[in-house]
Amino acid sequence: MAPPVVLLSYFELDDLLRLLDAVEPAGIPSTVPVYVGSYGVSREASGLIRSLAQGRYAPMFPVQPGTFWELRRAPDVPDDAYIGRIPSFGALMRLSAQRRVAWGRELGRRYRDSIRAARREGVRVDAWQFDELLGQAARSGGRGYREFLRGVLAGLTFGRPQLNDREERGFVWSHSACSNSLPCPPTPSWRRSGSSSTVRASGSPARSIRASRAIRARPRPPTRGGNACSRGVEPLAGRSLPSIWRG
Numbered sequence: 726m727a728p729p730v731v732l733l734s735y736f737e738l739d740d741l742l743r744l745l746d747a748v749e750p751a752g753i754p755s756t757v758p759v760y761v762g763s764y765g766v767s768r769e770a771s772g773l774i775r776s777l778a779q780g781r782y783a784p785m786f787p788v789q790p791g792t793f794w795e796l797r798r799a800p801d802v803p804d805d806a807y808i809g810r811i812p813s814f815g816a817l818m819r820l821s822a823q824r825r826v827a828w829g830r831e832l833g834r835r836y837r838d839s840i841r842a843a844r845r846e847g848v849r850v851d852a853w854q855f856d857e858l859l860g861q862a863a864r865s866g867g868r869g870y871r872e873f874l875r876g877v878l879a880g881l882t883f884g885r886p887q888l889n890d891r892e893e894r895g896f897v898w899s900h901s902a903c904s905n906s907l908p909c910p911p912t913p914s915w916r917r918s919g920s921s922s923t924v925r926a927s928g929s930p931a932r933s934i935r936a937s938r939a940i941r942a943r944p945r946p947p948t949r950g951g952n953a954c955s956r957g958v959e960p961l962a963g964r965s966l967p968s969i970w971r972g
Contacts, residue, residue, distance in 0.1 A: 731759040732896055734785060734854060738763070741770060745777055755779065760896070762854055766843040771850065781851040783896060786836040788857060788877065790814075797831070799838040801888055807831040818869040825869055826876040833880020837890055853881060853895035860902035 731753055736744055741761075748759055761774045762783040774780040786793070794811040802808075811817075811832055817825050840850050855878065862870040878897065884890025 729757060730781075731757060731779075732783070732854075733759065733761045734763065734898075736763050738767065738770060741773055745773060745780070748777060748779070753779065760852055760854075764856075766839050766848065766850065768843070768846070768848045771843075771848050775849050782849055783852040783854050784840070784850065785854040785856050786881070788832075788855070788859060788874070793832060793835045793839075797835060797838070798842075799835075799885065799888070802885060814870075814873075817873055822869075822872050825872045826879075829873040829876020829878075830880040831876075833877040833882070834885050836881050837884035837893075841884070841888065841890065853893065855881060855895060855897045857898040857900055858903040860900035863900070863902040 731748075733744060744761070753759060755778070757779065758781050759777065759779040760781045760783040761770075761777075762785050763770070764785050764787060766784045770784075771782040774782045790811070790813065796810065797808045807827060811828050812820070817828060820828070836853065836855075840853065844850060858874060859870050861867050862874055881893075881895060883892055
């Protein structure tokens with residue numbers, strides 16, 4: 726069984742020092758890494774978090790439309806059909822499955838573009854967080870959302886191979902509908918292994934600060950129950966998707 730980690734998410738930068746000051750009195754064992762991050766990549770946040778002996782920086786990326794949806798910001802990548810604005814969710818649902826997965830992969834790769842650019846400037850990034858598996862994906866007609874999310878997590882995990890991105894693991898936040906009803910997060914294929922306890926809190930990262938004894942970003946089964954949970958993920962080849970993620 727992989728050792729536990731602590732995952733602290735969703736906060737304003739002004740609150741980060743107080744959050745970090747609370748880590749030592751919490752009595753967390755010195756061998757347990759503490760992953761901390763909020764939305765976007767920040768040099769200041771990385772520096773503060775990495776100053777903590779156990780600190781690991783894990784910026785969070787939102788699935789909802791925002792700046793990442795507007796335009797690809799990776800000058801080293803040749804122009805193609807996916808360089809521009811990502812279609813709205815409504816428009817995505819009218820596209821073919823192949824196009825939905827491709828646009829999702831592009832969004833995930835744009836998250837990795839921001840991490841790559843920050844690292845080139847000396848910012849330390851240890852992992853990523855994804856917010857979140859949408860509740861629509863758990864519905865009977867949610868196949869299109871599952872396909873899009875599958876692409877997003879593939880893009881986040883593998884990045885752009887042509888830019889020498891390597892596979893990187895991260896944490897996946899889930900809407901309560903997904904946490905309670907889906908057998909597995911939506912990536913190309915998955916492996917199950919031992920479990921680890923997670924402290925769950927109500928709400929989504931957009932509504933609360935969540936501190937979880939999370940699963941290290943390695944192959945794990947999904948954690949059930951509660952309104953929010955973190956999941957360590959690792960896509961693997963040669964395994965089939967659970968039927969609920971196929972359609």
